[in-house]
Amino acid sequence: xxxxxxxxxxxxxxxxxxxxxxxxxxxxxxxxxxxxxxxxxxxxxxxxxxxxxxxxxxxxxxxxxxxxxxxxxxxxxxxxxxxxxxxxxxxxxxxxxxxxxxxxxxxxxxxxxxxxxxxxxxxxxxxxxxxxxxxxxxxxxxxxxxxxxxxxxxxxx
Amino acid sequence: xxxxxxxxxxxxxxxxxxxxxxxxxxxxxxxxxxxxxxxxxxxxxxxxxxxxxxxxxxxxxxxxxxxxxxxxxxxxxxxxxxxxxxxxxxxxxxxxxxxxxxxxxxxxxxxxxxxxxxxxxxxxxxxxxxxxxxxxxxxxxxxxxxxxxxxxxxxxxxxxxxxxxxxxxxxxxxxxxxxxxxxxxxxxxxxxxxxxxxxxxxxxxxxxxxxxxxxxxxxxxxxxxxxxxxxxxxxxxxxxxxxxxxxxxxxxxxxxxxxxxxxxxxxxxxxxxxxxxxxxxxxxxxxxxxxxxxxxxxx
Numbered sequence: 001x002x003x004x005x006x007x008x009x010x011x012x013x014x015x016x017x018x019x020x021x022x023x024x025x026x027x028x029x030x031x032x033x034x035x036x037x038x039x040x041x042x043x044x045x046x047x048x049x050x051x052x053x054x055x056x057x058x059x060x061x062x063x064x065x066x067x068x069x070x071x072x073x074x075x076x077x078x079x080x081x082x083x084x085x086x087x088x089x090x091x092x093x094x095x096x097x098x099x100x101x102x103x104x105x106x107x108x109x110x111x112x113x114x115x116x117x118x119x120x121x122x123x124x125x126x127x128x129x130x131x132x133x134x135x136x137x138x139x140x141x142x143x144x145x146x147x148x149x150x151x152x153x154x155x156x157x
Numbered sequence: 158x159x160x161x162x163x164x165x166x167x168x169x170x171x172x173x174x175x176x177x178x179x180x181x182x183x184x185x186x187x188x189x190x191x192x193x194x195x196x197x198x199x200x201x202x203x204x205x206x207x208x209x210x211x212x213x214x215x216x217x218x219x220x221x222x223x224x225x226x227x228x229x230x231x232x233x234x235x236x237x238x239x240x241x242x243x244x245x246x247x248x249x250x251x252x253x254x255x256x257x258x259x260x261x262x263x264x265x266x267x268x269x270x271x272x273x274x275x276x277x278x279x280x281x282x283x284x285x286x287x288x289x290x291x292x293x294x295x296x297x298x299x300x301x302x303x304x305x306x307x308x309x310x311x312x313x314x315x316x317x318x319x320x321x322x323x324x325x326x327x328x329x330x331x332x333x334x335x336x337x338x339x340x341x342x343x344x345x346x347x348x349x350x351x352x353x354x355x356x357x358x359x360x361x362x363x364x365x366x367x368x369x370x371x372x373x374x375x376x377x378x379x380x381x382x383x384x385x386x387x388x389x390x391x392x393x394x395x396x397x398x399x400x401x402x403x404x405x406x407x408x409x410x411x412x413x414x415x416x417x418x419x420x421x422x423x424x425x426x427x428x429x430x431x432x433x434x435x436x437x438x439x440x441x442x443x444x445x446x447x448x449x450x451x452x453x454x455x456x
Contacts, residue, residue, distance in 0.1 A: 037250070
């Protein structure tokens with residue numbers, strides 16, 4: 001059976017290539033990033049790549065199956081988003097941080113723990129923004145003046 | 158394996174090497190003594206070159222305007238994905254993810270899936286807004302936290318993912334169009350069809366759904382070959398979009414729809430049960446710790 005219209009094999013191949021690229025980039029983000037929110041977004045991007053592949057296949061074969069499958073995937077993605085964001089909320093409340101390394105106690109048995117101090121030393125150095133952050137720090141001189149004792153919300157002068 | 162496949166595979170190696178090098182330089186980690194900005198510029202140039210070479214694999218899908226939109230959406234999707242995983246600030250990550258979602262919806266539109274394009278935008282717009290709220294609520298440091306500036310073993314992750322990418326490209330380039338498309342708008346030349354029958358079976362032809370043999374895929378073939386599951390009706394005219402999609406959704410895939418609804422309900426209950434704030438168990442609080450004596454008190 002011929003393709004229904006101008007959606008040829010070459011076009012299908014283009015869709016598959018873009019879907020493969022999105023899938024691989026999402027997997028890289030999930031493996032390499034440590035921020036829980038970015039990891040969640042990376043899984044969503046993997047799902048996008050897969051959905052693109054399915055829609056391309058469905059159109060090429062001339063039936064609705066790919067789109068039906070993508071609708072189911074969309075449902076699963078919505079469920080995953082709700083549960084993942086609830087989990088991120090709970091994990092943040094426990095540790096006050098979005099770092100996934102803090103939860104390495106639940107890793108697979110036999111895996112060596114990631115050293116937080118080592119990861120700290122491998123972090124990218126912070127570049128100070130132009131402005132007050134990049135001003136030089138001067139040594140304070142003289143006697144420290146008396147600070148106002150009232151909080152600023154109650155001061156009237 | 159003909160010359161086009163060989164040149165494609167060589168180009169794929171170049172694309173994978175350029176993309177891996179650029180992505181590794183763009184990922185947040187310490188680059189020795191080099192300044193981060195220099196490394197980022199070098200990584201952006203390498204990854205951009207890889208992306209430009211990668212789009213040489215794509216074939217324009219039709220007339221000029223369609224091809225223009227296809228290239229724009231595909232480039233925006235892949236570049237947005239690359240920037241999403243490499244930017245430090247989670248807010249920018251969410252913004253680039255929005256660009257990925259919009260581009261994917263555009264590609265859905267170009268492949269004739271209007272309902273899915275609208276559905277994707279609606280579902281993911283909500284998801285992205287909620288993600289924005291979370292970022293604003295939880296991550297106050299605007300990409301300056303340690304965990305945003307340090308990737309987890311970036312070299313190994315880049316290597317494994319791009320080796321997987323090369324494997325995907327290799328397997329895609331080894332697929333050849335089915336020989337039975339001779340009546341289609343892009344007929345395969347008979348010589349190629351004859352070459353398919355040769356014992357050189359490294360390029361397996363893509364099988365059409367209707368041509369699948371009996372066996373484990375019989376159920377899928379039967380489902381996909383029903384008249385309700387076709388994009389066109391018996392006269393070969395395209396069905397009205399949402400009507401056709403709803404027809405196949407509620408005749409062939411009714412159980413899947415019910416299962417999806419049940420899954421949404423279960424996920425709703427689970428999310429509420431997870432995210433409801435519970436009173437913390439203090440050491441002196443007897444009645445909070447009493448109902449579950451087997452659980453160790455989490456002081």
